[in-house]
Amino acid sequence: MGHAAVRGFPSGVIAKGFWQHTAARLEESVDRRDFLKFGGVAAIELSAAKLLMSQAQPGMPGMQSAPTPAENSKADFTLRIAPVTVELAPSRIISTIGYNGTSPGPILRMKEGKPVTVDVINETDVPELVHWHGLFIPAEVDGVEEENTPMVPPHGHIRYQFTPRPAGTRWYHTHTMAGSDLHRGAYTGQFGFLMIEAAGNPGNYDREVFLALREWEPFFNPEAEDDDDSSNAGPQPERPKVLDTSTPGLEVGYQMFSINDKSMGAGEPIRVQQGQKVLMHLLNASASMNRRIALPGHKFQVLALDGNPVPTPQSVDVLYLGPGERIDAIVEMNQPGVWILGTDTDDARNAGMGILFEYANQHKQPQWTAPAKSFWDYTIFGRAGAQPAPDATIDMIFQKVPSGAGLFNSWTVNGKEYPHDQEFMLKQGGRYRLVFRNRSEDDHPLHMHRHSFEIVEINGKATSGVMKDTVIIPGYGRVSVDMIADQPGLTLFHCHIQQHMDYGFKALFRYS
Ligand SMILES: [Cu+2]
Numbered sequence: 001m002g003h004a005a006v007r008g009f010p011s012g013v014i015a016k017g018f019w020q021h022t023a024a025r026l027e028e029s030v031d032r033r034d035f036l037k038f039g040g041v042a043a044i045e046l047s048a049a050k051l052l053m054s055q056a057q058p059g060m061p062g063m064q065s066a067p068t069p070a071e072n073s074k075a076d077f078t079l080r081i082a083p084v085t086v087e088l089a090p091s092r093i094i095s096t097i098g099y100n101g102t103s104p105g106p107i108l109r110m111k112e113g114k115p116v117t118v119d120v121i122n123e124t125d126v127p128e129l130v131h132w133h134g135l136f137i138p139a140e141v142d143g144v145e146e147e148n149t150p151m152v153p154p155h156g157h158i159r160y161q162f163t164p165r166p167a168g169t170r171w172y173h174t175h176t177m178a179g180s181d182l183h184r185g186a187y188t189g190q191f192g193f194l195m196i197e198a199a200g201n202p203g204n205y206d207r208e209v210f211l212a213l214r215e216w217e218p219f220f221n222p223e224a225e226d227d228d229d230s231s232n233a234g235p236q237p238e239r240p241k242v243l244d245t246s247t248p249g250l251e252v253g254y255q256m257f258s259i260n261d262k263s264m265g266a267g268e269p270i271r272v273q274q275g276q277k278v279l280m281h282l283l284n285a286s287a288s289m290n291r292r293i294a295l296p297g298h299k300f301q302v303l304a305l306d307g308n309p310v311p312t313p314q315s316v317d318v319l320y321l322g323p324g325e326r327i328d329a330i331v332e333m334n335q336p337g338v339w340i341l342g343t344d345t346d347d348a349r350n351a352g353m354g355i356l357f358e359y360a361n362q363h364k365q366p367q368w369t370a371p372a373k374s375f376w377d378y379t380i381f382g383r384a385g386a387q388p389a390p391d392a393t394i395d396m397i398f399q400k401v402p403s404g405a406g407l408f409n410s411w412t413v414n415g416k417e418y419p420h421d422q423e424f425m426l427k428q429g430g431r432y433r434l435v436f437r438n439r440s441e442d443d444h445p446l447h448m449h450r451h452s453f454e455i456v457e458i459n460g461k462a463t464s465g466v467m468k469d470t471v472i473i474p475g476y477g478r479v480s481v482d483m484i485a486d487q488p489g490l491t492l493f494h495c496h497i498q499q500h501m502d503y504g505f506k507a508l509f510r511y512s
Pocket residue numbers: 443444445495496497500501505
């Protein structure tokens with residue numbers, strides 16, 4: 001059953017809505033767009049949100065609920081979930097599920113505080129969800145089954161209505177479970193950038209590029225293939241005295257790699273001129289891999305982490321992003337040549353995870369130089385100074401159970417796999433200190449839905465002012481964050497590595 005069964009969405013209307021409201025190109029030249037002003041991070045007010053749905057019942061076309069007047073009005077954005085092909089390189093064309101015929105999906109640009117409607121049309125045979133990552137929106141439109149957001153039925157559609165905020169680099173992606181099915185969830189091509197723009201204040205840059213890091217063609221791999229920041233010679237406060245050495249389960253490896261929809265060398269280079277300031281929006285859209293990224297000969301001036309401006313912008317040689325994280329950085333083009341921006345993991349970069357930066361009138365071989373080993377430290381972007389004491393502290397201990405799910409590892413939070421019974425309770429208005437204790441050797445990117453949090457301590461080093469929605473806890477490390485409970489409703493917390501989330505590494509916070 002095609003989308004003819006979805007009342008109110010003839011294909012012509014879909015195509016029109018898509019092209020009118022999205023910039024399909026992933027690399028755009030934009031003159032000094034609004035970027036640097038991010039307002040309203042602290043001012044919290046529950047936005048009106050609404051979700052309308054109808055379901056096409058296979059074999060029962062007459063059973064669909066009648067569209068409401070609101071539903072007949074034109075949506076601001078339309079996302080169509082359907083199979084797509086992605087030409088990573090001329091001889092490497094893969095099949096996956098994407099949005100509006102592409103993967104990554106279109107860059108969506110919304111205005112902070114201006115309500116939007118988004119129609120999501122599911123042309124696949126399985127229920128789907130679209131999650132708006134990093135937004136402060138109610139659970140019913142957050143796009144998360146555990147928070148009771150309705151699924152988009154197979155061959156049906158849902159209209160999401162919400163008020164986007166806060167301003168900054170956000171993203172949208174599917175939030176379904178995958179388990180042992182590597183054609184579901186974050187293994188598919190269902191992801192894209194979502195830019196929430198604040199009014200006023202042009203940023204000081206000449207052009208803007210969007211770079212989504214991505215692996216393709218996943219397979220189960222007995223070898224752990226991580227890109228974790230093992231150069232961390234720092235303290236490991238959570239390392240157990242006795243390590244569990246039982247046989248670990250299968251993890252996920254990949255055969256192909258790209259930035260956006262092209263493997264390195266297959267797409268157009270990013271053409272720059274000496275003296276230009278390029279604003280890069282980096283997103284790690286991986287289902288499972290933490291990544292270090294470098295551009296030899298250049299430095300990244302980090303302005304924002306997860307879309308939120310940092311108190312102390314710093315220039316660094318290497319960026320480190322876990323799945324779900326974003327970094328906004330300005331790079332000054334002051335080294336003429338042709339350079340590779342890519343992961344410092346040679347196998348993945350050589351298999352496609354890179355993109356070329358080509359200065360005008362330069363036709364050299366693309367250059368790559370491995371960066372010096374460095375330790376990614378969120379605290380250098382923070383400021384000194386202590387936060388007020390929290391109203392309560394919530395300890396969370398994360399452990400791996402090797403082969404706990406048969407072929408795969410399972411994961412526990414405070415000794416239990418999801419779900420937990422009324423264990424993580426919040427009172428509205430309270431300030432909570434969450435102490436994340438990683439008793440495993442992997443780096444885990446932990447994500448809190450519908451809220452942001454402030455990093456207050458990493459392995460004993462204090463900081464303040466770094467606001468994030470996803471944070472990597474280093475192997476055997478500890479990260480403490482403060483969160484204001486100002487978004488009533490169910491709130492999912494999980495590791496953003498799909499396999500970890502699917503096998504226990506999640507918890508639901510509730511407001512009492
Ligand atoms: Cu994890």
